[in-house]
Amino acid sequence: MTTPQVKEAKTSQGKAVVNDFSMTVATMNGSGSQTSNVTLLRALFKMGIPVSGKNLFPSNIQGLPTWYTIRVSKDGYLARRETHEVVVAMNPDTFVADLASVAPGGAFFYGDHLKFEINRDDISVHSFPAKLLAKESGAPANLRDYVANMAYVGVLAHMLDIDMDKIREALEYHFDGKEKPIALNMGVIDAAFAWSTANLKKTDPYRVEPMDKTSGFIMADGNTAGALGAIFGGVQFVAWYPITPASSFAEAISQNISAFRDKEGQDGKTYAIVQAEDELAAIGMTVGAGWSGLRSVTSTSGPGISLMTEFAGLAYYAEIPVVVWDVQRVGPSTGLPTRTSQGDILSTHFLGHGDTQQILMIPGSAQECFEFGWRSFDISERMQTPVFVMSDLDLGMNQWMTKPFEYPDQPMDRGKILWEKDLEALKEPWMRYKDVDGDGVPYRTAPGNRAPQSAWFARGTGHDESAKYSERADHWEANMDRLVRKYQTASQYVPAPVLQTRAGAKIGVIAYGSADPAILEAGDYLAADGLATDYLRLRAVPFTDEVRDFIAAHDKTYVVEMNRDGQMHKLLLLEYPEMAAKLSSLVKYDGLPLSALWVKESLQAEEQK
């Protein structure tokens, strides 16, 4: 065995820092490090410590650098932090920068196959023989490179006090109980743990201890959560085209729907999933399925949303229910395809041509992704219009500690759809686009309805109340006005915002989606610094009355979001021009999840202006 390199840190010998730091592992994409990283994350979670894990990966299958950051937080903060106290370097290409990135007093670990000069004496530095440990664990030669990353799991387990039983539990979950891969990986971890025990001396203060702060939580990514939600929402048709970071949404439906929906003795499937040739076809298919009375969904990201524009306009105007998940990434075009963003708000809200107002639902947690998975169908069918669920890469693809999924608290709402018996019971003849109830929402029928006069002709051309072709000016205007009434009605059905208040707060913060954890954390810091803020988390467009009341009730409201142009801020200005002076925009658009530090400092800077 090689002799370990131990460099004693000069500055960090002090009190232990327990359950409150971030660690980052730098590896090469495609090197199998994902298993190691989620194993660490899950083991910590099972120890009862609040954790969040974020994968910062390149747009590449193999070879480019990738970083995985785990934050452990006794206080339950889940946002990304900007400092890394513990860093593991496994990638020669980024070694120098990784070494420089360790916070003073922190710990740096690296595989001893990396030969670089260590130019810091304010941190603890340890190397470990990753490749040798993989070999000595007995792993077959062809798998050694792949499992070598498990060595840092064992070393960290020893150096940070991570419970080895929990690591085993995490591996059992990851490999679905299959003993062979579990034993293979555990072998390397055990070997590394033993090696570390014999050779490394702890000189930094960072470690973990079991707590009881994760019971009643699960770990889930937003895409899987949304997919399961869609399954519980009775999804019947899915068409999709692969794109990061949305693919795993449709894939999770494919992989899981049978387990939930196929029942013994059933004479056939209750759903169909088609991988389309592009996003135009994906939305076309879902629009066709929505027209024919199915709960239908497609998932995509910004580039796909652009391609769906014409269909989105048609579905809005022909009044066809369809759900679109937009898992946002940094655009335009390829942009930064593996980085997170909230950049599709404006384009999606107005997606179409002519006058269009699309309904957006914005989940802020994995649990909410599940809820919006089913609720989006109810709203879309109730309103007979597209509903866009605006998730993002961070929420969709990373593992989140979240409250368990809850069974839908309402029966399925199929909206105003008429079948043969319903038509028979009508006193007046049915007309496809007549506003019978005064809420702007007409009644519809679906193909397969055998009642004479049930059929209608869906079209993008001007039409009268009975869906007949019409170019009459008054018909056009009446129809467009009804669509406005319908949009107003939608505000009674979309999820209301979530409010967090503090006594005496005069400053408001509005944010949405995956910005949530950073805003919550920043609110605590600001309060500690003497600035009380209230926080409204938007969950939908159209805005509900709570939003107006919130802005009106505060001297100033900051709209914090992850795009350059302050897109939600602009929508709020359009909606509430009379309160424009009270609204301020705070934006961050570097592709990274928001940090509380940035929110706090930029808000304070604005306040001092």
Add this chain to the structure above:
Amino acid sequence: MSDTTETAMPNIQLNLVGLSKNDYRGAQTTLCAGCGHNSISNQIIAAAYELNIVPEDVIKLSGIGCSSKSPAYFLNRSFGFNSLHGRMPSVATGAMFGDHTLKALAVSGDGDTTNIGMGQFKHIMRRNAPMVYIVENNGVYGLTKGQFSATAEMGLRLKYQGINHYFPVDVVQEAMASGATFVARSFAGDANQVKALIKAGLSHNGLAIIDIISPCVTFNNNDDSRHSYGWGREHQEPLHDFTYVPREQEIQLGEFPEGTTRQVEMHDGSTIVLKKLDRDYDPTSRAAAMRVIEESQDEEVLLTGLIYVDTERPSLTDIYELPQGRALNRMTDTELRPGKDMIEKANAMMF
């Protein structure tokens, strides 16, 4: 309303499902008088009436163009979707899953199909969606006033467009290349053949492409144009004499000498009887199909008839194991939403 049968005029012919031809019509056409698309609409009406199809059992779909307007002019009692330019195939694909017991009939134009819609056209054939897909092919964009489409022949000269310099797309050749399971060509001037092919297409369990040369009398009907009435009449060369025999009807071959006919048994029990003309043609051979298409291009003839048929390949909706005879859009909430106990399973799947 319901007592009309008693007072029905004796001279109104009712079919086996008790409907008159009027029940199959649509709104008054707004296309130009003499437009080939109108005669195709008439044959769709006649075919559905004669096949005793209940109009509510059909969905009709189209893209955008003069041709794509025509679904408004037939089968008023059928659900219809006049969708987007070039995107009808995707809408049809999704729509088919709502109630897979319905028949789908789609109308498109040459521009709609081979220009803007080439991608979706190809992919719906790969998927073998059970649908009749009629391409009303006039070599031009009628609705936008006469620009060249991708099927216009090289050298075609049009008054306001000049000369077409590009190589034309051949709809049936593209269909063969993409694995369509029913490929036919016809000519709007040959009403009987059009009707028989539509009937056969409606009996096919898979994608039936029917490329119908359908002259645009306003923009592309000079006698030397490949999409004109004049050229079609002069150059039409049927592959065979084509007869559609519905399931209920007995096949009478008495009049044909032995060895001069072929029969193709269709999915719904009907039969296509092909009577040999100049050559003995086997429409189940891909190689033969490709060859006659090539030859017809070289010889500059309008080859019509059933060029290829494969009755074996499962259709799109077969592949998806949908319930027998029961529509997805009739599923109850209990069938669609997993039970309360299943939420435990969902949470247990997570870590």
